[in-house]
Amino acid sequence: MANGSNYSLDFEKPIKELEKRIEEIRIFAEEKQIDMSEEIQRIEAKAQHLRKEIYRSLTPWQKVQIARHPKRPTFLEYIDLIFTAFVELHGDRLFRDDPALVGGLAYFEEIPVTILGQQKGRDTKENIYRNFGMPHPEGYRKAIRLMKQAEKFGRPVITFVDVAGAFPGKEAEERGQGEAVAKAIMEMAALTVPTIVVVTGEGGSGGALAIGTGDRVLMLEHAYYSVISPEGCASILWKNAAEAPKAAEVLQLTADDLLALKVIDEIIPEPLGGAHTDLERTAAAIKKSLRKNLRELMAIDVKDLLELRYHKFRGIGRYVEE
Amino acid sequence: MLKDLFRPKQKYVTIRQREDDNGITFPEQLEKKELPDGLWIKCNQCNQMIYHKDLEKNLKVCPKCQYHFRIGAWERIEYLVDPGTFHELFANISSCDPLGFPEYQDKLNKFKKATGLNEGVVTGTAQLEGIPLAIGVMDFGFVGGSMGSALGERLVRLFEYAYNEDLPVITFAASGGARMQEGILSLMQMAATCQAVNRLAEKAILFISVLTDPTTGGVFASFASQGDINIAEPGALIGFAGARVIQQTTRQTLPPGFQRSEFLLEHGIIDLIVNRKELRSTLARLLRFHQRRKREIS
Ligand SMILES: [Zn+2]
Numbered sequence: 001m002a003n004g005s006n007y008s009l010d011f012e013k014p015i016k017e018l019e020k021r022i023e024e025i026r027i028f029a030e031e032k033q034i035d036m037s038e039e040i041q042r043i044e045a046k047a048q049h050l051r052k053e054i055y056r057s058l059t060p061w062q063k064v065q066i067a068r069h070p071k072r073p074t075f076l077e078y079i080d081l082i083f084t085a086f087v088e089l090h091g092d093r094l095f096r097d098d099p100a101l102v103g104g105l106a107y108f109e110e111i112p113v114t115i116l117g118q119q120k121g122r123d124t125k126e127n128i129y130r131n132f133g134m135p136h137p138e139g140y141r142k143a144i145r146l147m148k149q150a151e152k153f154g155r156p157v158i159t160f161v162d163v164a165g166a167f168p169g170k171e172a173e174e175r176g177q178g179e180a181v182a183k184a185i186m187e188m189a190a191l192t193v194p195t196i197v198v199v200t201g202e203g204g205s206g207g208a209l210a211i212g213t214g215d216r217v218l219m220l221e222h223a224y225y226s227v228i229s230p231e232g233c234a235s236i237l238w239k240n241a242a243e244a245p246k247a248a249e250v251l252q253l254t255a256d257d258l259l260a261l262k263v264i265d266e267i268i269p270e271p272l273g274g275a276h277t278d279l280e281r282t283a284a285a286i287k288k289s290l291r292k293n294l295r296e297l298m299a300i301d302v303k304d305l306l307e308l309r310y311h312k313f314r315g316i317g318r319y320v321e322e
Numbered sequence: 323m324l325k326d327l328f329r330p331k332q333k334y335v336t337i338r339q340r341e342d343d344n345g346i347t348f349p350e351q352l353e354k355k356e357l358p359d360g361l362w363i364k365c366n367q368c369n370q371m372i373y374h375k376d377l378e379k380n381l382k383v384c385p386k387c388q389y390h391f392r393i394g395a396w397e398r399i400e401y402l403v404d405p406g407t408f409h410e411l412f413a414n415i416s417s418c419d420p421l422g423f424p425e426y427q428d429k430l431n432k433f434k435k436a437t438g439l440n441e442g443v444v445t446g447t448a449q450l451e452g453i454p455l456a457i458g459v460m461d462f463g464f465v466g467g468s469m470g471s472a473l474g475e476r477l478v479r480l481f482e483y484a485y486n487e488d489l490p491v492i493t494f495a496a497s498g499g500a501r502m503q504e505g506i507l508s509l510m511q512m513a514a515t516c517q518a519v520n521r522l523a524e525k526a527i528l529f530i531s532v533l534t535d536p537t538t539g540g541v542f543a544s545f546a547s548q549g550d551i552n553i554a555e556p557g558a559l560i561g562f563a564g565a566r567v568i569q570q571t572t573r574q575t576l577p578p579g580f581q582r583s584e585f586l587l588e589h590g591i592i593d594l595i596v597n598r599k600e601l602r603s604t605l606a607r608l609l610r611f612h613q614r615r616k617r618e619i620s
Contacts, residue, residue: 168563170574176591178542178562186516227509251505313513317471318420
């Protein structure tokens with residue numbers, strides 16, 4: 001696992017070099033007591049221009065790298081910027097509390113809501129504690145419990161998806177991970193309250209879908225959502241995980257692809273350089289989108305809401321009918 | 323027959339197998355028409371030589387060790403339902419290549435030709451000991467029984483048909499998981515099938531899910547694990563994550579029998595294990611339990 005502080009996106013190298021140059025000039029100017037601000041401004045403008053150029057035409061693989069950035073904001077970081085009075089609720093009442101999936105109560109602009117999300121660690125120690133944000137069955141079962149609780153009290157449910165994939169572990173299988181994921185998908189899809197999903201980072205297959213069957217599925221601009229990791233796909237297709245960039249292309253996993261495929265409903269823009277460069281602005285963009293969608297959903301009669309949701313997920317597939 | 327073992331230079335076919343990246347073995351298609359009389363089949367488990375007609379008479383279960391050979395959708399239907407009662411539905415729905423995925427169309431054509439199927443599930447209605455039901459049988463021979471849009475759609479229509487017609491539903495799962503070549507659209511079939519299963523509850527419609535070798539990934543993690551009653555054939559590989567991936571990721575040693583039917587029964591994930599030869603009578607008995615309508619609560 002890369003360390004957050006020195007993790008760098010290789011496609012940003014030209015920008016990083018310019019930033020290094022600016023830093024050198026600054027030090028030089030200070031030492032020599034000369035004004036080089038004009039030169040610095042010139043290079044800064046150049047760096048900004050370059051950044052815009054790069055981010056305008058990111059490849060799917062580059063987006064995957066941004067989505068996996070160790071500094072990518074996590075659920076807990078967003079909570080205080082989007083919601084108020086968060087109270088975390090723990091445990092599935094069956095086995096244990098899974099720190100890889102956080103849930104609880106909060107207000108979204110005066111509206112009581114239940115919020116849930118996978119939680120990656122922000123350093124190695126926390127990542128071990130949170131199993132790199134990959135829930136065990138008890139995490140999905142906690143999600144089910146809190147969703148049913150939300151339903152009882154008529155609270156909308158908002159989920160934040162950021163998971164590399166379902167956890168491949170012995171204990172997860174022993175405790176029926178497949179069943180837990182299926183049940184979560186099923187229960188969420190049938191909730192009688194409005195449900196919104198925000199894919200903020202990695203939308204890794206079944207682990208993502210377990211809290212992903214909402215009335216609206218929103219997605220950050222550089223997040224990805226896929227049936228299989230690009231590495232996994234490359235190993236199957238070309239027997240070589242190093243072909244992941246090519247696999248990322250064919251899987252159609254970017255927000256633009258998924259909007260076109262009607263898997264998601266809306267793309268939430270990220271600041272230039274990705275969500276991690278400006279947490280506040282990213283949170284504000286999410287909040288804006290949530291506000292609009294929540295308002296719309298709360299105006300829909302429950303019966304219609306369930307019918308719309310059923311047909312939304314039922315109608316995504318593409319096939320031939322002769 | 324033991325004496326058969328000592329016949330000199332008896333010809334036999336072994337079912338060749340290859341493994342995919344999840345450690346799931348894919349047998350080469352075993353088809354009746356390709357086996358002329360006098361051929362012998364070697365059991366994958368006990369190495370016993372079995373005369374192919376004896377094996378078929380025994381529903382492709384090894385008479386010596388009870389090893390359950392994998393069988394195709396049509397064989398399953400033939401073994402299970404009342405003769406002449408199966409009526410296929412939704413056969414007009416088949417896969418396209420929505421993402422323009424490398425080699426997918428060729429793969430579909432190849433599997434269609436090799437199996438005579440046009441999708442990895444056969445759906446329809448039938449009777450079992452006279453009881454009408456909706457039935458969906460997956461075929462591992464068709465792109466590893468993987469669930470893409472068309473397969474998901476056929477199942478959803480089957481569940482909806484059962485809902486509308488008030489019929490109990492039995493599905494037989496046999497799948498390596500989601501169909502990678504349709505990307506996210508395959509993942510969404512997990513949602514679509516789960517929703518359709520869930521609706522059956524509104525009308526107290528019975529759904530029995532039979533898990534056969536192998537049932538893994540996205541099929542296990544959707545409709546197939548959500549039966550009112552989950553049944554497995556003995557020794558079937560059933561699980562979510564592949565054993566090899568688990569070993570590579572966690573370096574854990576996996577116990578013998580990991581992710582087999584008996585392991586799932588022990589861990590409380592399935593209701594019962596039923597030998598293929600008992601399946602018909604067990605299913606009939608379970609269906610009869612549910613023939614009386616639910617009492618309305620006024
Ligand atoms: Zn045997």
